[in-house]
Amino acid sequence: MALNFKKETFREDYTYSNSDAAIKRFPFPFPEDQYMYSVNIEPHTKGKQGSVCEFTFDIDEHYVAECIDKKITLEQDPGRYQALPHMMDAQWDFVELTMGALAQDYPEHFTLQKQGLIWTWENKPLGIKDTFTFGDTSTLAAEPFDYIGRQLQGDFVLLDHRDETLYADAGIVTSQADWSLAFNVGMSWREWHGPVPRATELGVMDRALKYLLNLQIGSPVRRLNWTMTVNPRLDTSPENYPHWGSDRNTVNAENIGDLVHLRVELQTLFRLPRSNAIVFSIRCYLINLKDIAIYPCWAKRLHRVQKTMHPDLIEYKGMTKFHPMMVDWLAKFDDGETLAIGTQPE
Amino acid sequence: MTMINVKVAAIEQVTPLVKHFTFVKEDGSSLPAFSGGSHVVVSIDIGGRVHRNPYSLMGSPMENEAYHISVRRQENSRGGSVFMHENVTVGMPLKITYPMNLFSLAKKGRKHILIAGGIGITPFMSQIADLKRMGANYELHYAFRSPEHGAFAAQLKESCGDHLHCYIDSNATRLDLQALLSDQPLGTHVYVCGPSAMVVATLETARNLGWPENHIHSEQFLSPPIGEPFKIQLARSNVEIQVSAEMSMLEAIEAAGVEADFLCRGGVCGRCELDVLETDGALLHNDHFLTDSEKASCKKIMPCVSRAKGERLVLDL
Known part of the structure; x- marks a missing residue:
């Protein structure tokens, strides 16, 4: 099925919106009425047809617009792409994984032809066609990870596995929920998770690390993470905080349903074969409160989750300014009906 | 899996x-x-x-x-x-x-010293292909019993040239670990795979010479040892299982139809780790994964290679 790519923006006039189909397939992250951190990792196996987990990497109606937004962010701040020199094997592993998956899952949009090490990649939506030698960086116009990273929705971090931990030694990060690649590059697992409240005490991070160190080739895993963002802005980076931080002050009882977005990250992790590194993929989905409320069980669930949210998490996720207003806005949808465990819209 | x-x-x-x-x-x-x-x-x-x-x-x-x-x-x-x-x-x-x-090259290493004993040469065969491709500085030190036991010496001579150093017991040529490890540039990593005595000697020599722990790498898969039979109780599955002399605990659990996590099955990766809920005897830890203090605490066990002595061992599975 060919996708219809929308023309829309994620900055300034914010013309981003979700179609009915995109709302229905939104990866709603709350199966229960209360939220707490857990190692909610599951195998990244093929999901239901049409779901965001149907394929290895999800391409949707926002693909072209997101790639354009990524290009703008990288032009304004080239430091959003970083790769330490020892990560070159991992870069090529990443090329093989992503091009192979896209060509297999979306053959009408992407093709990959291999003649030995001479590969021809065609990306029809973005109008790109290149022939290069796999493993020979001089045959591509950019570093391999940079080249293909720009042609994918979401952010990617390549983690080097050494000294019994993982180091964030390469990344292309333009749609992050307030964290900085320039700050985190070269850091170890414990260092970059240091700021997460309550998780360290719960031992969640140590357990997750142990699990990931044993991540196997051919058995990727996934989890969902979430936060809330004012306006459908992909680039909520600390570097550009002056451009988006004050948006929280514009939220009022009238516009909250349009302005406040649930931001869900579909995080997937893959072991890379030749480098033994791990790809951490963070695919961002945005939906405003009004669109969530189209499905009553989602509105009820979100109300209960937010109403019982731990104050540390409200602060950590940057929701302090508009949180009470959001709970009030959602309350009108909640009749107290008991909801079954699960995340389906209906 | x-x-x-x-x-x-x-x-x-x-x-x-x-x-x-x-x-x-x-x-x-x-x-x-x-x-x-x-x-x-x-x-x-x-x-x-x-x-x-x-x-x-x-x-x-x-x-x-x-x-x-x-x-x-x-x-x-x-x-x-x-x-x-x-x-x-x-x-x-x-x-x-x-x-x-579980035995990967340190890609940031400036120099790599590979030490193999006998069949312990096997992981280095693929590492050498990587080191050569990366143009890395390396030495391979390969010790074996007698010329006919040097399984891959000829092949390695061809691919490694001067990087290869062979030590043959029957010719009384011996690897001097002290000399080798005391004169290496900063940023050198050492890797050892071979018989237990060789692994221990390499680790001890490197540590005594003040090598940083994360520059010392070893791999030694263990076979589950044969031992006395014993019984285990799986609390969540609510079954009692007899572990025979020749079976590992993990194999006995699998044979009883209980699904257990595993990866390397050689006491290295840590994936099969189980929580010990109760024990009245001694745990015979044979793995390389748990720390000494974890072993002493009797709270965890690696069923792929470890065994127990006693009447009662209750596991959280």
Whole structure:
């Protein structure tokens, strides 16, 4: 099925919106009425047809617009792409994984032809066609990870596995929920998770690390993470905080349903074969409160989750300014009906 | 656990004790690429009992048409290596896991010293392919009993040239670890794989010379040792299982139909770790994964290689 790519923006006039189909397939992250951190990792196996987990990497109606937004962010701040020199094997592993998956899952949009090490990649939506030698960086116009990273929705971090931990030694990060690649590059697992409240005490991070160190080739895993963002802005980076931080002050009882977005990250992790590194993929989905409320069980669930949210998490996720207003806005949808465990819209 | 269906494409006797096996995918497609130092776990069915043993991949990581492993016939084998030597034939289908690397090269290392004893050469065969591709500075020190036991010496001489140094017991040439490790530039990493005495001597020498712990790498897969039979209780599954002398705890759990997590099955990766809820005897820890204090606490056990003594051992499974 060919996708219809929308023309829309994620900055300034914010013309981003979700179609009915995109709302229905939104990866709603709350199966229960209360939220707490857990190692909610599951195998990244093929999901239901049409779901965001149907394929290895999800391409949707926002693909072209997101790639354009990524290009703008990288032009304004080239430091959003970083790769330490020892990560070159991992870069090529990443090329093989992503091009192979896209060509297999979306053959009408992407093709990959291999003649030995001479590969021809065609990306029809973005109008790109290149022939290069796999493993020979001089045959591509950019570093391999940079080249293909720009042609994918979401952010990617390549983690080097050494000294019994993982180091964030390469990344292309333009749609992050307030964290900085320039700050985190070269850091170890414990260092970059240091700021997460309550998780360290719960031992969640140590357990997750142990699990990931044993991540196997051919058995990727996934989890969902979430936060809330004012306006459908992909680039909520600390570097550009002056451009988006004050948006929280514009939220009022009238516009909250349009302005406040649930931001869900579909995080997937893959072991890379030749480098033994791990790809951490963070695919961002945005939906405003009004669109969530189209499905009553989602509105009820979100109300209960937010109403019982731990104050540390409200602060950590940057929701302090508009949180009470959001709970009030959602309350009108909640009749107290008991909801079954699960995340389906209906 | 996701397994790959392969068949044996070739078998070669390389020394009196070592056989080399070539595997290809049963359906003729390519095998996954891997990194130097990786291993696979091979499943074999011996009279209805499934043995799963880890073996290092020896081929070049760049070649994905076939995998290569070598198996040394073990004198005190519980059957696995003897079965591989006597019963596995060309064309036979086998199941293997995806490659897993617990012995990877430190890519930021400035120089790499590889020390192999006997069959311990196997993980280095694929690492050398990676080191050569990266143009890295390395030395391979390969010790074996006598010329006919130097399974891959000729092949290595050809691919490594001056980087290879051989030590042959029967010729009374010995590796002087102290001399080797006391004169290396900053940023050198040392890797050892071989008999237990050699691994221990290398680790101790390096530590005594003040090498940083994260520059010292070793791999030593353990076979589950034969021991006294004992009983275990699985609390969540609510079953009692007898572990016979020749079976590992993990094998006994699997034979009883209880699903347990595992990866390397050699006491290295930590994946099969179980919580000990109750015990009235001693835990016989044989793994390389738990720290000494964890072992002393009697709270955790690795069922792939460890055993117990006593009347009661209750596990959280």
